[in-house]
Amino acid sequence: MQITLVQGLLMLLVGFICSIDQQTEAFYWFRPMVASFFTGIVLGDVQLGVQCGAVAELAYLGMTNVGGTVPPDPLFAGIMTVVLAYTTGQTPEAALGLSYPFALLAQALGILFKTLYSFVPHKLDAYAAEGNVKSFNGLIVAVTVLQSLVFGVVIFLCVYALQAPIQAFVNAFPTWVTHGFEIAGGVLPAVGLAMLLLTTLKPETYPYLFIGFIVECVLANIVTSDGTAVFANVLPVAVLGTALAAINYAYEKKIDETAAKISSVSNGGDSDGI
Amino acid sequence: MASNDENDEVTPTAANGEKLGKLTSQDITKLGLLSIFEQIAFSFERMQAPGFTSNMLPAFKKIYGDSDEDLKEFMTYNMEFMNTEPHMATLLQGVVLSMEEKHEDRELIKGVRNGLFGPLAGLGDSIFWFTILPITAAISCSLAQSGSILGPIIFIAVYLVVGLSRIFFAHLGYGIGNKALTSIGENTKYLTKAAGILGTTVIGALIPSYVTVAFADTLVFGVDGSSTVQSVFNQIMPNILPLAVVFAIYALFKKKHANVMYIILGIILISILMSFLGWM
Numbered sequence: 001m002q003i004t005l006v007q008g009l010l011m012l013l014v015g016f017i018c019s020i021d022q023q024t025e026a027f028y029w030f031r032p033m034v035a036s037f038f039t040g041i042v043l044g045d046v047q048l049g050v051q052c053g054a055v056a057e058l059a060y061l062g063m064t065n066v067g068g069t070v071p072p073d074p075l076f077a078g079i080m081t082v083v084l085a086y087t088t089g090q091t092p093e094a095a096l097g098l099s100y101p102f103a104l105l106a107q108a109l110g111i112l113f114k115t116l117y118s119f120v121p122h123k124l125d126a127y128a129a130e131g132n133v134k135s136f137n138g139l140i141v142a143v144t145v146l147q148s149l150v151f152g153v154v155i156f157l158c159v160y161a162l163q164a165p166i167q168a169f170v171n172a173f174p175t176w177v178t179h180g181f182e183i184a185g186g187v188l189p190a191v192g193l194a195m196l197l198l199t200t201l202k203p204e205t206y207p208y209l210f211i212g213f214i215v216e217c218v219l220a221n222i223v224t225s226d227g228t229a230v231f232a233n234v235l236p237v238a239v240l241g242t243a244l245a246a247i248n249y250a251y252e253k254k255i256d257e258t259a260a261k262i263s264s265v266s267n268g269g270d271s272d273g274i
Numbered sequence: 275m276a277s278n279d280e281n282d283e284v285t286p287t288a289a290n291g292e293k294l295g296k297l298t299s300q301d302i303t304k305l306g307l308l309s310i311f312e313q314i315a316f317s318f319e320r321m322q323a324p325g326f327t328s329n330m331l332p333a334f335k336k337i338y339g340d341s342d343e344d345l346k347e348f349m350t351y352n353m354e355f356m357n358t359e360p361h362m363a364t365l366l367q368g369v370v371l372s373m374e375e376k377h378e379d380r381e382l383i384k385g386v387r388n389g390l391f392g393p394l395a396g397l398g399d400s401i402f403w404f405t406i407l408p409i410t411a412a413i414s415c416s417l418a419q420s421g422s423i424l425g426p427i428i429f430i431a432v433y434l435v436v437g438l439s440r441i442f443f444a445h446l447g448y449g450i451g452n453k454a455l456t457s458i459g460e461n462t463k464y465l466t467k468a469a470g471i472l473g474t475t476v477i478g479a480l481i482p483s484y485v486t487v488a489f490a491d492t493l494v495f496g497v498d499g500s501s502t503v504q505s506v507f508n509q510i511m512p513n514i515l516p517l518a519v520v521f522a523i524y525a526l527f528k529k530k531h532a533n534v535m536y537i538i539l540g541i542i543l544i545s546i547l548m549s550f551l552g553w554m
Contacts, residue, residue: 024311024325025360028407028433033414037426047421054418054425057411058484063534071534097542104535117317121353124315124324128349131342133331136349140315140324180546183554186486187519187541191534193485194523196477200404201524204467205474212478217513220482233416234479238409241475245468253464 001086003043008160010042011079015155018075019148032056032078039082052081052092059096059188060103062195073106076155083159088170093185094178098170102158109154113147208244212237297375301333302368302448306441308332309364321357330367337375348374351384358391359398364440366390368447397462400469406436408476415484485516493553 003011018038022030029035033053040049056078063071080102085095120143127136170178201209219231314325327349338344358366366387373383410432418425489504507514526532548554 023316024313026310027437033411033418033426033429046423050418050423050425051421054415057415061408061411072538100538100542114316114318117315118319120315120317121320121323125350125353128327128353129346131345131349137328140328143315176549177546180549181542183549184542184545187545188538189484190516190520190523191537191541193477193480193520194527195534196404196408196473197524198527200470200473200477202470205470208471208474209478212475213481213517216479217482234412234476234483237479238476241472244475245471248471249464249468252467
């Protein structure tokens with residue numbers, strides 16, 4: 001399928017808006033779940049957009065901006081997964097694997113901006129010393145708009161201008177290569193989950209990983225007579241997790257309080273004559 | 275500006291003698307709305323400092339009116355390095371403004387600002403990045419996989435609430451001021467741990483739901499080729515391969531500090547190799 005100029009320009013707009021959101025982390029419209037949805041709307045295939053969003057969101061789940069780092073770009077991954085599935089007819093899983101170079105391109109672009117923009121605080125320092133609120137606010141808005149515009153234009157180029165060569169390139173792949181990308185699409189969520197575990201997995205949280213794993217394995221196999229899953233999503237496990245967290249919260253607090261009491265009693269022990 | 279006693283009811287006056295009102299509830303709500311864009315103009319050098327400063331200016335001007343000296347001082351010390359989880363930044367902005375309103379010593383305010391953003395980042399990240407995101411993503415992905423637009427709509431709705439919750443955090447920060455900071459510090463420990471437990475449980479559930487690793491049905495062994503390789507793994511435990519892959523990648527990150535770019539490239543190359551061999 002071809003992408004028209006109008007669709008390309010609409011994607012520029014989507015890229016611009018989502019990029020502002022990405023820089024500010026305002027409403028998480030830069031996540032693949034939302035960016036793919038918008039892309040699906042623009043391309044007129046909402047269902048494809050939503051399915052690609054699910055695949056890409058999971059793969060990029062752990063790729064967070066925590067600590068000011070810049071991961072492979074979830075916004076470009078979300079948009080390009082839909083675009084590649086749409087233009088080349090590949091499955092969402094295969095398109096996710098193919099979108100990876102674009103996510104790397106945007107990551108490099110993001111790092112470039114955050115590095116180049118190191119001049120900005122010095123200019124802002126000068127405005128602060130003058131108490132110049134107008135110029136201060138003007139500059140921070142200007143640099144954000146500029147970066148978002150560049151991201152929008154790069155998305156336009158990737159989506160519209162480059163579609164013919166990308167299509168020709170992908171169509172030249174033998175089936176075993178595209179099937180390889182499909183396999184990779186199924187494995188990539190493991191990267192996102194492993195990255196989440198880097199921060200959440202500690203000796204004391206290990207048991208909960210296995211509880212969640214086993215409970216979901218069991219729940220996923222409970223089906224009605226016509227084969228539809230009874231527990232269609234992980235919400236029940238999230239409720240279980242909340243319950244476990246609440247138990248632990250109350251328990252640990254109590255232990256510390258008791259410990260504090262014991263130590264205060266033993267401190268006061270002499271005067272009490274115990 | 276001398277630091278007044280907390281109970282001192284003297285209304286601050288600007289240089290021109292005009293009486294200045296204290297901050298109203300609307301001013302704090304406005305702070306919460308502005309701080310949705312707290313991370314604006316992010317750069318590696320000062321990170322969130324520009325937005326952190328800018329969001330507070332309307333409320334600060336209401337406290338100090340046209341006092342240029344205070345404005346300059348305020349903007350300058352807030353332009354120091356700032357990096358925390360955005361919602362926690364809003365909370366901290368509320369604390370800073372309530373201390374400014376009480377005319378606390380600026381060195382003390384600075385100390386609170388610079389001392390608190392780190393610990394708050396840990397709490398905020400564990401709530402927003404490592405708990406709310408995986409759960410929201412998991413639920414919306416399970417709907418979206420079948421092409422239902424309810425998936426993205428739920429995701430957008432949840433994050434609309436999460437984004438606007440900054441209004442709540444602004445009021446929370448302004449309300450507690452610096453008084454209850456020690457108690458936040460104590461509860462941070464328990465809350466971070468509880469959020470970690472919830473997050474880990476959900477991640478455990480996501481592994482069988484979303485990671486797909488399975489050998490092809492055509493890959494068989496035995497003299498008569500009667501058993502598929504995959505059936506052996508299924509007999510040990512269903513979904514054991516996805517679990518093993520997650521742990522293998524986790525180990526590469528943890529022990530070898532592997533770069534995520536190489537891991538993804540590696541997965542793509544191995545997958546293509548597996549496809550070429552006809553194993554998967």
